[in-house]
Amino acid sequence: MPIDLHRSATDLATAVRAGDVSPVDLVEASLDRIEALNDRTNAFVNVLHEAARERAAAAERAVDAGEDLGALHGVPVAIKDLSYTKAGVPNTAGIAALEDNVAAETSVAVQRLEDAGAIVVGTTNTPELGHTPRTYNELQGPTGTPFDPERNAGGSSGGSAAALGEGLVPLATGSDVGGSLRTPASCCGVASVKPTHGLIPREARPNAFGSHTPFGVLGPMARWVEDLGLLLEVMAGRDDRDPFSVPKPDRYDDVSPADPEGLRLAHSPTLETFAVDEAVREVVADALGTVEDAGATVDPAELDGPDRGDLTYAYGVAATVHFAVVADAVQHEHGLDFTGDDADDVSDTFVQTLAMGRGYDATTYRETDEVRTALYDAVESALSGYDALVCPTLATPTLSHDEPFPTEIDGQNVSGLPMDWMLSWVFNMTGHPVVNVPAGLVDGLPVGMQLVGPRYSESRLLDVAALFERENPWAGAYPRVES
Template sequence: MTPFQPAADIARAVRAGDRSATEVVEPFLDRIAERADVTNAFVTVLEDRARERAREVDAQIERGEDPGPLAGVPLAVKDLTEHIEGVRNTYGLEPLSDNVAEETTVTVRRLEAAGAVIVGTTNTPELGHTPLTYNELQGPTGTPFDPDRNAGGSSGGSAAALADGLTALATGSDVGGSLRNPASCCGVVSVKPSFGLVPKQTRPDAFYSHSPFGVLGPMARTVEDAGLMLDALAGQSDVDPFSVPAEGDYHDAATAGVPAGAFAVGYTPDLDRFAVEESVRTVCGTAVDALADAGTAVADVTVGGPSKPDMTFDYGKQATVYFATIVDRLEDEHPELDIEGEHAGDVPPSLLNTLGMGRGHGADDYMDANVGRTAFYDAVEDTLDGLDALAVPVLATPPLPNGADFPTEIDGENVSGLPMDWMLSWPFNMSGHPAVTVPAGLTDDGLPVGLQLVGHRYDEERLLSLAAAYERANPWSYPGAE
């Protein structure tokens, strides 16, 4: 069993007694130690804790107990809003480099209750504020396909760890594409679930994640593994007033073998708004053609609604207020923290600019953005009528070099140099539609490109069945996989 073995296969072997969880975790810990400097994916590696947890899983097996559907599966946790009691939790902030979490969040508790073995925490930009994973504390995280190029963000550490065989599963979060963007840059699978399907534990403000819709979700190397992990994460929890019951069986949906011919998909290479590099259009178009060749009904579609400048303005208002609010809450919790004052030199200008913009918006600005969101939501609903999903590129270009600015020109078109011109992901945080990101393929330069399959709200089962059919039509492998 290699570090690139699917999580579902690991769990089956451990539950059947064919492999011990202790035997499983060691190759992952060895590979993390050997390749720690290649992508810089991990913030904290939990060797002793992982070994102890693996022994607990083995003891359950010996007692004839079922340790759960993720039995013995190595898993990494993004070093942001999910945390583990007694483990360092930095939020990507240099001033919080020694901060230790005082409790374990509900998602982590659920994953461990399902049998997972947590091997460490993964890198993220400060507060997850940008779609490139770099911070003053840890430095940049690169994609295993070319470590000099960024893994994307803000869940870049999780995506890179998966693609490099350092973990079998990982958590991520998404306010504007932070599950999907790194999945695209690293060639992995992610699920941005419908709002509320996976509970968030945010105190003292349990209500802030609705504008824009911020969610937690699974990251994996296969659609089956993503479905298996979503089963463990999903469902109502009293810690989250927005959480909803999980009514599906996501692993079954991902493994049901529904034929590609059972689906209808609408394809838009640019969401009728974005400049998209020709290499991305080519890779995504070829991937969608393969799905059509397998039997899926594919049609070119247009998505109406507000103009891109209006949508960008509305998203910017709510996203910047969102991050300004996070800083206020974090500074209340950590009185020694002063991000815009004493510690301004310890964070990048991009975070300070984000906070400055957020503090410049009034409550009426913040609420007015919902009118544009509603118009885009209606447009997506209209386009999805009669379809199972929309297929849309995740990013306008392949992974960017570490240290690079966002593009000011894409496909010969001048753009603003803001991340909203580079990502085709954030509009669906405005509308709340779920999305499964799958690897579309490689450019001629060997760089990964991701495709997001955007579905009906709370229809993750159908979306995962489609993603599995896509996966069968578009096989995928990783650098270093044996």
């Protein structure tokens, strides 16, 4: 019987340990599906055919020998072609000039996946250094959402999200500086976790302190909420190479739907800051209605935060400085010049982002922390007495590959910047953990919503997400394209 890669990774891992599913067959099913369907969305950059088959054969021998097996034994996983590296595998970070760059080391997160028995089948597409919420680069081209490949998968973890939505793999990884886990999850109808800063370690060098502003994090992506918990459990926990990493404060692999009785949710359709398409607001409200009907309390939220202009400016400074610093390190390491000889090999938005970031001085950069503080206080106030704050992830469904970011949303004029389209980046500024789950469809395109909680509340947020999944199931919405 063919293996359904839309099946939950938790079920597949259980079946492998029981001897009911062969790791070799499971990996072959993933590789076959990638081979047949990757041209549709352009999710994968590199596919590790032989390495994955070798690990699958070793995984099968371990099952046959009765060895102790990890939580992800034999399960295929895709890794984002950015902060996740596997020794001997190309690592481009979406930069055409790094097409032949090969990772010298395996990153902490990938090592933890492999130690748990997961089998990396390939790397997934991302814009240069993950700088934009649209997945496109001069090396690989655009990545489309499985719901309509002519529309973008979102960014910057678009390749991972598309691979999940297309059923190429059951698990994938991403990273997030302003919404890069949640935006593509929303565009591709999958789930993701932006964890609290430090929960998943990253051993960034030469600058181990470079991810603190804004809060750049690694995180898991999956189609099923229980799989998010399983992947987070494997990835989380302190590593002394990351000065921000923290001991794991909870377990995440025992997800169960929250009891709606006593569950209190605060709902803000616009965060009192954004213009949001009416159809998106209605889909999120309908999803909330399903858990309210089950017994949960849903109240309007008041978010008394900074002025929109101050907030946008503060994030713009912090984010562009972040990318400029990271780009400078890449240029130095590889002998590149993104504003000179190598400018033609990167996207215009990348060059513009670096130019903006290099235009700010250190004082301006640090002063943005005052705006962040006021925003943090506002979110904490909105969360007081509630399990989660709920809001849309994006102001509209996903856009086509070449479509400009909106200049009008819900009848309101906006600036045409990505920050008007995304409701995600505000929580990078504050550091709150967020679980993105599908809310429903608008004109056949997926709409995501964010479940925001206090720091280190990931376990509770996953249970709340599982309740939404039970009351508002999305598994049947995926396009089932046969390989």
